Amino acid sequence: MILNRFFKKLTGNRLSLIGALVLSSWNISNAQIVSYYSFAQSQGTYTSLSNPTNIVTATAVSGTGFLDENVYTLDNVIPFSFPFNGTSFNSVKVYANGFISFGTTATSTSDPISSGNAYSGVISPLAADLSSFYNINGVSSSIDYSVVGSAPNREFVVQWSHFRPYSSSQSSSAYHDWNFQARLHENGSIKYVYNMTAVGNPTATNTKVGLRGTTSSDYTNRTASGNATSNWSNSTQGTSSSSGIASNYSYLPSQGLTFTWTAPTACTTPSSQPSNLNLTNTGIIINGSFTPSSPAADKYLILRNLNGTTPIAPVNGTIYSTGENVSLNSYVAYYGANTTFENNYNHGIKGNNQYTYTIYSVNSNCTNGPLYNVQNPLTSSITNCPITVNGIAASNITSNSFNISWSASENGNANPINTIIEVAIDSNFTNQITGSPFTLSTSSTSQNITGIQPNTQYFIRGKNVSTQCQSAYSSTASLYTACVPTTTLSENFDAVTGTNLPNCWGKILTSNNSSIPTISLTTTDTFSAPNNISFYGNGATMTDAATKVILVSPELTNLNAGTHRLRIKARRTSADTKLQIVALTGNTASANVDIIETIPLTTTYQEYTVYLNGYTGFGNYLGIRRVDGSSYSYMYVDDVIWEPIPSCPELSSLTLNSVSYNGANISWTNVANQQPASGYEYIVTTTNTPPANTATFVNLASGTNSVNLSSLTNGTYYFWIRRLCSSTEKSPWKSVTFTTIPTTPAPWKEEFLTSTFPQGWVNGGNPFTLGTARGATGNGNSATNLYKNLYGSLSTGSFNTIAVGPLTTNTYELSFYYKQSNYNSPYAALTDWGNFDVQISTDFGTTWTTVGTVNNEAGTGNYIKKTYSLSGYQGQFVQVKIVANRTAGDFDLSFDNFEIKDTVILATNEVSKDNIKIYPNPTTSFVKIDSKEKVRSFELYNISGQLISKGGQVQEISLESFNSGLYILKVTLENNQTFTQKVIKK
Known part of the structure; x- marks a missing residue:
C-alpha cells in the first residue's frame, strides 16, 4: 500500500490505487504528497519523556561538549514502518538544529524546508540555527528519543531539551530555554509539542516549522510575524518554502501548544460533472461560469477547441498546465477550483472564432490523484468578436x-x-x-x-x-503634418501637454562644457496659464559664446520684409539674465545667428516689443535666446506674437515711477521716440478690463511723457493710456497697475479687535505676532495684542503702523500700551530685558525719526501707557514704528491700544464712554446708538478713510449693504460733542 501511494504521487499527481498498480514503472522522483498534508492546532500538555534513550547531552560551553549543527544517525530505531511522503522509514537523522530527516543526506543547514539538499523527507518542529547551553541555573541541553504507546497507536518521539538560538545569550539572567518534541505516529500523522520559555530579554530568531518532501517545492509550513496579531498561537500557512515563525521572548508558544499534520487520504473519481455552463464575450475575451458538480469536486479541468476539433479525455494522475496540449488535442484554458474563468489574448484566444469549451470534474487534494470524471463532460460553444487593429x-x-x-x-x-x-x-x-x-x-x-x-x-x-x-x-x-512657412504666429504654449514644444517649434542647445542647458514646456511661473517655456542653464556657462540656449520659431516668410514686429512676455530669476532676439538661417546649431536686440529682464513678467523693420539679413527663423545670468537659474517666456506693425503702434513702455497715498507718477516712451500727432488719452479704472470707447478719457498733448495722478482714495487702480495718431486712428491700450499707500484718518485707534493683521501695518524682518500667548494677552476690549518672544539669537523685532492723517492741528498726541513678561509662568516682569525705540515717518516709511526710547523700564506685571506729542506734525501723515532689542532674558514684549487723537478736542468736545454706547459690536447688520444726549448726525468711514455713509438724527445705523470688515463711526451730538468708535461688520 505504501509503495503504491508513493508511485501514485511520483509525477506530481495523485492516482487511484488501481492506476498505481498499472503504472509501477513511472519515475518515482516526481512524487509530491507532503503539500497535501492537513494541519490542525490544539492546546495540550507538554510531558517530558520518561526514561528515554539519550542521543547526546551537552557537557561544556564550547568544544566537543558543545552542541552546534551536530547530526545523529539512528538506524532502525523506529519499531514500525513509518509512512511518510509515499514510502516507509525505520531510520532517521536527528539534528541539533531542531529537525529530523529521512534518507542518506546529512547537512548543517538551519532551514531544511527551503534547502536544495536531497532529503527523502523532513520533519521540522523547530528548525533554526540552534545550540546548547551548559549548566545554566542547573540545566544543560540534551536530545533523547523513545517509543511510547502500544500498537497500532505507537509513537516514535524525538525530544530536544533546553536549546536556544545560537545568537542568543548563555547568561543566567537572559536566555531562551526551548523544549519541544516531534511525535511520529505509526498511522503516518505527526505532532509537534512545545514548551518554550525565556528569561529576561534574549535575542529573537526565525524558526522553520513544517514538513518537506524530496524537493523544496513539495512542502507545507507555518508563518507568523512575532507580534500581537501574528504569532505561534495564530500562525498561517506559509506562502513560500522559506516562510517561518518569528520567535521572540514576548511571543513564544503557550506551554503544551500542539501542531498536528495528517497525511492525505486516497483519491476517488468525482461522481458527477458541473452543469449550466454560461459563455459570454466582450470583444475577443470569453468569460465563462458554471454550477459546480454535486457532490463538489475540488478542481475542474477546462479544455478549449476550435470549431472542427475534438478534445481527447484527460488521463488520471496527470496535472495539465495551461496552454496548448497535444495529448489532449486542445488548449488547456483552466485547471483549478474556480467555477468562473476568463480567456483573453494571453490565453491563446484569437478573434472571430467559434470555440467549444469542455469541462471535467477533478479530485486532486488527496493521494494517487488527480482523478478525472471523463463521462459526459459539460460542453458549450461561443463565437467571439474580432481582435482589434494593432500596430497603427x-x-x-x-x-x-x-x-x-x-x-x-x-x-x-x-x-x-x-x-x-x-x-x-x-x-x-x-x-x-x-x-x-x-x-x-x-x-x-x-x-x-x-x-x-x-x-x-x-x-x-x-x-x-x-x-x-x-x-x-x-x-x-x-x-x-509637415510645417510650412508662415507670415504670422501667436503662441501661448497652452494647446500642448507634457514637456514637448508645439509643432514646428524647435530649440538649439549647445554648451561650453559637458552640461547641456534645457528648454522645456512647463507650468511653472506662467504669464497666461497653464503653460510657458523655461530656459535653464543646467551647469553651462551662460556668458560663454559657445553656449546657445535658443527657442526657434516656425519658419517665417517675412522676417526681412520690414513690416512685422515681435511681442513677447518674459521674466528672469537671476540678476543679469538677458533675453536676446535673433534671426536664424535655420533651426539647427549650424545656423547663422544675427542679433536683433538684447533686452535686460526683471523678476516680474514684462511685455517687450521688438521691431524688425530694419532687418535686411537672410534669416527665416526667429530665435528667442537666453544669455548671461547664473547657470542654475531660469528665464521664462510666454505669449509670443509675430504680427504686422500697427500703423498706430502702442507705447513702447509704460513705467510706474512712484505711488502716493492718493495717486501715482507714471511715465512712458514711444517707439523710436516718435510722438503721436494728436497726443494721448488715458483713464484710471478699478478693473483689469480695457475701457470701452464710450468711456470718458483725459487728453494729453503730444510731447507729454508723464502724468501725476492724485485725488484717489485708498485702493488698487489700473492706468490705461493710448496714442492718438490722428483724430480717427488710435493705438492699442497700454496699462499698468498700482495700489495707493494705505492711510486712515485721524483721530485713529487700533485695539486689535480681530485676528486679522491690520491693513497698512508692516512687520519687520523679525516679525511680531498678532494673538495671545502666555503672559502676552491684550489690554482692554480684546485679549489679542501684538507681541514677540525675544530670546537668544532672536533678539530684535520691529513693526510699523498704517499712515494716519493728515493731522489737522498741532495738538495731536500718540499713545499706546506695552508690557514685558517672562516667557515662563507666572510671566513676571524682568528687571533687565532691553529697550525699544518709538519712531515717526512723515514720508510713508522712507525715513524715520526716533521720538522716544524705552530702556530697561521696570515692569509692573501690567500694561504701561506711553504718550508722545505730535505737535510738530500738523498737516502731515504720520506712521509709527517700534524697533525692539533684547539685551537679556527670555521674554514676551507686547503692545496694544495704539491711538492718535487731538488733545484739545478731547478736552472740550469728546464724549465720555459713560454717556454713549454703540452696540452690538461686532454686528451682522446694524448698530444702535444709546446716548444721554440727542444725536445730531453720524459719519461712517471705511478703513481707508473714505466716507461711505452719513445721516442726521438716528438711533440705528444699517451696515447690511457693506462688506465684512472694520469701519469707523463718528457720532456728533446736539451739544457739539463727538464720539468716534471702530465698528466690526461680521
Whole structure:
C-alpha cells in the first residue's frame, strides 16, 4: 500500500490505487504528497519523556561538549514502518538544529524546508540555527528519543531539551530555554509539542516549522510575524518554502501548544460533472461560469477547441498546465477550483472564432490523484468578436498627406469582417476628416490620407467589425503634418501637454562644457496659464559664446520684409539674465545667428516689443535666446506674437515711477521716440478690463511723457493710456497697475479687535505676532495684542503702523500700551530685558525719526501707557514704528491700544464712554446708538478713510449693504460733542 501511494504521487499527481498498480514503472522522483498534508492546532500538555534513550547531552560551553549543527544517525530505531511522503522509514537523522530527516543526506543547514539538499523527507518542529547551553541555573541541553504507546497507536518521539538560538545569550539572567518534541505516529500523522520559555530579554530568531518532501517545492509550513496579531498561537500557512515563525521572548508558544499534520487520504473519481455552463464575450475575451458538480469536486479541468476539433479525455494522475496540449488535442484554458474563468489574448484566444469549451470534474487534494470524471463532460460553444487593429503607424508625412499602415489582424473566419479606420483632429474623434471613417476589407493593411492641413496634429484609430459584433478600438496613434512657412504666429504654449514644444517649434542647445542647458514646456511661473517655456542653464556657462540656449520659431516668410514686429512676455530669476532676439538661417546649431536686440529682464513678467523693420539679413527663423545670468537659474517666456506693425503702434513702455497715498507718477516712451500727432488719452479704472470707447478719457498733448495722478482714495487702480495718431486712428491700450499707500484718518485707534493683521501695518524682518500667548494677552476690549518672544539669537523685532492723517492741528498726541513678561509662568516682569525705540515717518516709511526710547523700564506685571506729542506734525501723515532689542532674558514684549487723537478736542468736545454706547459690536447688520444726549448726525468711514455713509438724527445705523470688515463711526451730538468708535461688520 505504501509503495503504491508513493508511485501514485511520483509525477506530481495523485492516482487511484488501481492506476498505481498499472503504472509501477513511472519515475518515482516526481512524487509530491507532503503539500497535501492537513494541519490542525490544539492546546495540550507538554510531558517530558520518561526514561528515554539519550542521543547526546551537552557537557561544556564550547568544544566537543558543545552542541552546534551536530547530526545523529539512528538506524532502525523506529519499531514500525513509518509512512511518510509515499514510502516507509525505520531510520532517521536527528539534528541539533531542531529537525529530523529521512534518507542518506546529512547537512548543517538551519532551514531544511527551503534547502536544495536531497532529503527523502523532513520533519521540522523547530528548525533554526540552534545550540546548547551548559549548566545554566542547573540545566544543560540534551536530545533523547523513545517509543511510547502500544500498537497500532505507537509513537516514535524525538525530544530536544533546553536549546536556544545560537545568537542568543548563555547568561543566567537572559536566555531562551526551548523544549519541544516531534511525535511520529505509526498511522503516518505527526505532532509537534512545545514548551518554550525565556528569561529576561534574549535575542529573537526565525524558526522553520513544517514538513518537506524530496524537493523544496513539495512542502507545507507555518508563518507568523512575532507580534500581537501574528504569532505561534495564530500562525498561517506559509506562502513560500522559506516562510517561518518569528520567535521572540514576548511571543513564544503557550506551554503544551500542539501542531498536528495528517497525511492525505486516497483519491476517488468525482461522481458527477458541473452543469449550466454560461459563455459570454466582450470583444475577443470569453468569460465563462458554471454550477459546480454535486457532490463538489475540488478542481475542474477546462479544455478549449476550435470549431472542427475534438478534445481527447484527460488521463488520471496527470496535472495539465495551461496552454496548448497535444495529448489532449486542445488548449488547456483552466485547471483549478474556480467555477468562473476568463480567456483573453494571453490565453491563446484569437478573434472571430467559434470555440467549444469542455469541462471535467477533478479530485486532486488527496493521494494517487488527480482523478478525472471523463463521462459526459459539460460542453458549450461561443463565437467571439474580432481582435482589434494593432500596430497603427504613419509614414510619408507631408504638409497635406500621409500613409497609415497596420499589422494584419489575428482573426478567424467565423463571420465576415471589415476594418474601420478613423482619422480626426481631436483625440475624442468628434471632428473627423472628410472620408472618415474609412471602411476597408479585412485584407487591407494600409490607407493613404490626403487633402489635410499643414502644421496640424491628427489622431488615428481602428477597429474590426464582423456581422455579429465588433472589436474595441485600437490604441490611438497621432502625428503632425509637415510645417510650412508662415507670415504670422501667436503662441501661448497652452494647446500642448507634457514637456514637448508645439509643432514646428524647435530649440538649439549647445554648451561650453559637458552640461547641456534645457528648454522645456512647463507650468511653472506662467504669464497666461497653464503653460510657458523655461530656459535653464543646467551647469553651462551662460556668458560663454559657445553656449546657445535658443527657442526657434516656425519658419517665417517675412522676417526681412520690414513690416512685422515681435511681442513677447518674459521674466528672469537671476540678476543679469538677458533675453536676446535673433534671426536664424535655420533651426539647427549650424545656423547663422544675427542679433536683433538684447533686452535686460526683471523678476516680474514684462511685455517687450521688438521691431524688425530694419532687418535686411537672410534669416527665416526667429530665435528667442537666453544669455548671461547664473547657470542654475531660469528665464521664462510666454505669449509670443509675430504680427504686422500697427500703423498706430502702442507705447513702447509704460513705467510706474512712484505711488502716493492718493495717486501715482507714471511715465512712458514711444517707439523710436516718435510722438503721436494728436497726443494721448488715458483713464484710471478699478478693473483689469480695457475701457470701452464710450468711456470718458483725459487728453494729453503730444510731447507729454508723464502724468501725476492724485485725488484717489485708498485702493488698487489700473492706468490705461493710448496714442492718438490722428483724430480717427488710435493705438492699442497700454496699462499698468498700482495700489495707493494705505492711510486712515485721524483721530485713529487700533485695539486689535480681530485676528486679522491690520491693513497698512508692516512687520519687520523679525516679525511680531498678532494673538495671545502666555503672559502676552491684550489690554482692554480684546485679549489679542501684538507681541514677540525675544530670546537668544532672536533678539530684535520691529513693526510699523498704517499712515494716519493728515493731522489737522498741532495738538495731536500718540499713545499706546506695552508690557514685558517672562516667557515662563507666572510671566513676571524682568528687571533687565532691553529697550525699544518709538519712531515717526512723515514720508510713508522712507525715513524715520526716533521720538522716544524705552530702556530697561521696570515692569509692573501690567500694561504701561506711553504718550508722545505730535505737535510738530500738523498737516502731515504720520506712521509709527517700534524697533525692539533684547539685551537679556527670555521674554514676551507686547503692545496694544495704539491711538492718535487731538488733545484739545478731547478736552472740550469728546464724549465720555459713560454717556454713549454703540452696540452690538461686532454686528451682522446694524448698530444702535444709546446716548444721554440727542444725536445730531453720524459719519461712517471705511478703513481707508473714505466716507461711505452719513445721516442726521438716528438711533440705528444699517451696515447690511457693506462688506465684512472694520469701519469707523463718528457720532456728533446736539451739544457739539463727538464720539468716534471702530465698528466690526461680521
